[in-house]
Amino acid sequence: MRTVKVEPPAEIGVHEGLSFALFLPAAQASATVVVLHGAGSCKESHFDFARACRADGLAALCFDMRGHGASEGALDHRAVADVAAMAGLARSRAGVGAVALRGSSMGGYMALVAAAAAGARAVVAICPASAAGLARGLREQRFEFRADAERLGALLAEHDELRAAEELRASLLLLHAEGDEIVPVEHSRALHVAAAGSRLVAVLGGHHRSVQHDPELQALSIRFIRETVAG
Numbered sequence: 280m281r282t283v284k285v286e287p288p289a290e291i292g293v294h295e296g297l298s299f300a301l302f303l304p305a306a307q308a309s310a311t312v313v314v315l316h317g318a319g320s321c322k323e324s325h326f327d328f329a330r331a332c333r334a335d336g337l338a339a340l341c342f343d344m345r346g347h348g349a350s351e352g353a354l355d356h357r358a359v360a361d362v363a364a365m366a367g368l369a370r371s372r373a374g375v376g377a378v379a380l381r382g383s384s385m386g387g388y389m390a391l392v393a394a395a396a397a398g399a400r401a402v403v404a405i406c407p408a409s410a411a412g413l414a415r416g417l418r419e420q421r422f423e424f425r426a427d428a429e430r431l432g433a434l435l436a437e438h439d440e441l442r443a444a445e446e447l448r449a450s451l452l453l454l455h456a457e458g459d460e461i462v463p464v465e466h467s468r469a470l471h472v473a474a475a476g477s478r479l480v481a482v483l484g485g486h487h488r489s490v491q492h493d494p495e496l497q498a499l500s501i502r503f504i505r506e507t508v509a510g
Contacts, residue, residue: 296351299342302329308338310377310508311369315386319423321348335501338373346425355427356434362393379504383491384408392438394449400508401450403500405491406462410435444473450507451477456485
């Protein structure tokens with residue numbers, strides 16, 4: 280039996296109360312990807328994608344949003360600024376200015392509404408949640424993460440993802456499973472219409488979490504980022 284050891288992240292740390300893990304390629308990275316997890320998830324759930332980025336010459340930074348994993352505090356009105364802070368950290372650590380955002384579910388929503396603040400050149404949104412759906416889940420207390428309901432609710436009311444898509448200056452790739460039982464694929468279709476020049480890949484069947492870990496779709500995301508950001 281042969282034991283295979285997976286190379287760990289280049290750096291694990293805390294920045295402004297946010298726990299992060301940074302993956303760096305062997306040579307100079309051509310771009311950096313900031314990876315945003317979904318509601319109730321954590322950075323470790325996306326290490327598979329970060330390793331795939333590293334193998335393809337991209338740096339990747341995964342972090343726990345507030346109220347999740349090892350990060351401090353509760354998820355609140357600082358969420359968009361936190362994404363921008365992580366993008367800044369990624370640029371500094373990787374030594375490259377080109378940044379993309381890749382988010383799943385709630386992370387997809389955050390990637391869309393934080394793209395401008397983060398200075399992102401590309402966004403990959405996987406089964407992105409809506410502000411309305413997140414606000415409803417918050418009111419109904421369906422989320423298990425720590426949240427400041429009042430301040431997070433205010434952020435959701437202020438940042439509409441369809442308006443963000445209309446105003447998006449970054450390239451956008453939308454990935455959605457048609458069998459998604461939580462966020463209907465029609466939501467990504469509406470975002471695709473709103474964002475001029477965007478690309479939508481709707482996958483037959485699947486469920487809310489199937490797309491984010493599909494190796495073929497991860498490779499598609501990396502090619503999209505490399506071609507539109509690393510150029």
